[in-house]
Amino acid sequence: MPLPDFRESAGPLPCAGGKGNSIPEATVARLPIYHRVLTAMAEQGIITVSSEELATACGVTSAKLRKDLSYLGSYGTRGVGYEVEFLGYQIARELGLTSPWGVVVVGVGNLGRALVSYRGFASRGFRILGLFDSHPDVVGSTVAVVDRSFTVRPVEELAEVVADQGAHIGVITTPADAAQDIAERMVKAGLHSIVNFAPVVLNVPTDVEVRKVDLAVELQVLAFHEQRRKNPAGSVVTELDPQRSVSGDRKAMNA
Amino acid sequence: MPLPDFRESAGPLPCAGGKGNSIPEATVARLPIYHRVLTAMAEQGIITVSSEELATACGVTSAKLRKDLSYLGSYGTRGVGYEVEFLGYQIARELGLTSPWGVVVVGVGNLGRALVSYRGFASRGFRILGLFDSHPDVVGSTVAVVDRSFTVRPVEELAEVVADQGAHIGVITTPADAAQDIAERMVKAGLHSIVNFAPVVLNVPTDVEVRKVDLAVELQVLAFHEQRRKNPAGSVVTELDPQRSVSGDRKAMNA
DNA sequence: AAGGGCTCGTGCACGAATGCACAAAGTTGA
DNA sequence: TCAACTTTGTGCATTCGTGCACGAGCCCTT
Ligand SMILES: NC(=O)c1ccc[n+]([C@@H]2O[C@H](COP(=O)([O-])OP(=O)(O)OC[C@H]3O[C@@H](n4cnc5c(N)ncnc54)[C@H](O)[C@@H]3O)[C@@H](O)[C@H]2O)c1
Ligand SMILES: NC(=O)c1ccc[n+]([C@@H]2O[C@H](COP(=O)([O-])OP(=O)(O)OC[C@H]3O[C@@H](n4cnc5c(N)ncnc54)[C@H](O)[C@@H]3O)[C@@H](O)[C@H]2O)c1
DSSP states (O other), rough: OOOOOOOOTTOOOOOSSSHHHHHHHHHHHHHHHHHHHHHHHHHHTTOOEEEHHHHHHSSSOOOHHHHHHHTTOOOOOOOTTEHHHHHHHHHHHHHHHHOEEEEEEESSSSSHHHTOOHHHHHHHHEEEEEEOOTTTEEEEEEEEEESSSOOOGGGGHHHHHHHHOOOEEEEEESHHHHHHHHHHHHHHHHHOOEEESSSSOOOTTSSSSEEOOOOHHHHHHHHHHHHHHHHHTOOOOOOOSSSOHHHHHHHHHHH | OOOOOOTTOOOOOOOOSSSSSOOOOHHHHHHHHHHHHHHHHHTTTOOOHHHHHHHHTTOOOHHHHHHHHHTTTTEEETTTEEEHHHHHHHHHHHHHHHEEEEEEEEESSHHHHHTOOOOOHHHHEEEEEEEEOOOOTTTOEEESSSEEEEEEEGGHHHHHHHHHHHHOEEEEEEOHHHHHHHHHHHHHHOEEEEEEEESSOOOOOOTTEEEEEEEHHHHHHHHHHHHHOOOTTTTTOOSSSSSSSHHHHHHHOOO
C-alpha cells in the first residue's frame, strides 16, 4: 500500500537521492500547476474536487493526475474526490514551499527589473535576498520590490550574501557572455539551484541543477510547427535539381 | 538512404501532421540550441565540428545529438564531422527560420516591455508587428523596440493587425485573469501559436499550440530538489503519532 | 445493515526517448 | 592503391512516461 517502488538501484541520474520513494521528473514539473489551481479553488471556497474536475482545470487527463498524486500518498477519498485545501497543503509540503526559499538575482537590466517586480515571486514561497550587477551605473541604485526596496550590490558580494542570509536559488538575467562566469560564482558561493534566462548553455557540476527559460527556443519550436502546418511534406527537399540535394541546397544558403 | 521512416500511421498525437517524415518533439525542442551554438561557432570562424564537440557545447551526449540530426537527413561527413555553416542552415530551414515570423505582444507592462527590448527576438527570425494593451494610460504610448519604436494599440485592433500584417505568433504578458480572454481573441484572430507568460492554464482548441513560460514553476521544481537534498527521506511522514498520518498532518497545516 | 453508485488507486500495455555499440563510409598517409 | 584511422548513422535494448481499464474502498440511501 505505501508503494515500495523497487527502483532503488536506479542507474544513470534519477531525480531522488535517498532511501525509499522517488517521484518522476515529469510529475514534479506538474505539481506546481496542481498546487496553483488548488490554491485558486480554495480561494473560491471550493471544498472538494474530483480528479476529473481538477485535471480539466490543469489541462491534463484524469488518469495522469491520479497517478501523479499517487506518488505523494493516498490523499483522496474514493467516491468523493480530494479535499482542496488539504491536497494543496500536501503538494506544497512535497515541493518544499512551507518555508520560503531565499533567491538572489544577478543582472538588474530590463528583464531582471521585471522579474523582481513579479508578485508571484513572494506569494509562492520565495523571498528575494539580494540583487547584483556589475555595471557602475546600476550598482548602488535602488529597485522597488513588491514589499520593500533593494539596493543593487556589486557582484563581488554575492558569496557573502548567500552565506550570511542563506540563499538557495540563483537567477541569472545578465547578457549571454557573462552568464557562465556568474554561474561559476554562484556555484562557488554554494548555490545548487539556478534559473538561467540568458541564451547560453551553462557548464556546471553535476550536483547543480540549472533550469533554463529561453524565449527564443519557445518561439522557434512554434515556428517549426507553423511551418509544418503550411508545408506538411516537411524537410523533404523539393527535389528540383537532379544533383545531390546536399550540394543543391548549399547554394540556396546565401539567398 | 533518404530515410523513409515508416511510422506514418502514428496513433495518438504526434508532432508532424502530414505525409512522410516526423521529428520527435524532444528533438524539436533541442534544435534551437544546436542552431544557436552553430551560429556562434560560425561567427568564430569554425569550419567543421564533430558530434562530440558540438554535443559538449550544447550540453547533450554525442549519441543523442547524432540521432537528432539524423532525423533531418545525412548532413555529416564520416571521419570528419559536420560543416558548421551548412548544418546551421539546414536546422534553420527545418525550424522555419529562413523567413521571419510576425509576432504580436499583448500586455505591455513590466515583462512585456522587457520582452520587446530583447535583441534575440529579431536576430533569430522573428519580427514584432504590434503591441497591444487595454489600459488607457498604456494605449497610445510609444515603446522603443530594438530597431524602431511602436505605438501601443488597443487590444480591439488585434484581429485587424493579425489579418493585415500576417502575424503568426502571439505572446501573452497580461495579468493572469486576462490571459484566457486574450488567448481567445488571438485564436479568433487566426493565430495558432501562443507563448503564455501568465500563470494560468489556457483553454484553446486542439489545433492551437500554447507554450508556457512560468518562472514560478521553475522555482518550485528547484525548491523540490533543494528539499530533497536536505531531507532525502522525502515525503515519508516522520511517523510521530500512532494515528493515521493523514489526520496528523491535517493539524500541522495551519502552523 | 446491506446494497448501489461513485471515484480513487494502480496493474498492465504501449509508445516515446535515451544510451550503447558497431558497421558503414569517408579521410589521411604511405 | 591500399591499409589504418576517424566519425557518422542507426539497429537494439533499456528506461521513462502515458493511457486504459478495473478492482478496491468509501459514501449515501433504504
Ligand atoms: N514580471 C515578471 O517577471 C513575470 C514573471 C513571470 C510571470 N509574469 C506574469 O506575466 C504577466 C505580466 O507581468 P507584468 O509584471 O508585466 O505585469 P504588469 O501589471 O506590469 O503588466 C500587465 C499589463 O497588461 C495590461 N493588461 C491588463 N489587462 C489586460 C487586458 N485584458 N488586455 C490587454 N492588456 C491588459 C496592463 O494594462 C499592463 O500593462 C503576469 O501574468 C505575470 O504574472 C511576470
Ligand atoms: N529582455 C527579455 O525579455 C529577454 C528575453 C529572453 C532572454 N533574455 C536574456 O536575459 C538577459 C538579460 O536581458 P535584459 O534585456 O535584461 O538585458 P539588459 O542589458 O537590460 O540587462 C543586463 C544586465 O546585466 C548586467 N551585467 C552585465 N554583465 C554583468 C556581469 N558580468 N555581472 C553582473 N551583471 C552584469 C548589466 O549591467 C545589465 O544591468 C540577456 O541574456 C537576454 O538575452 C532577455
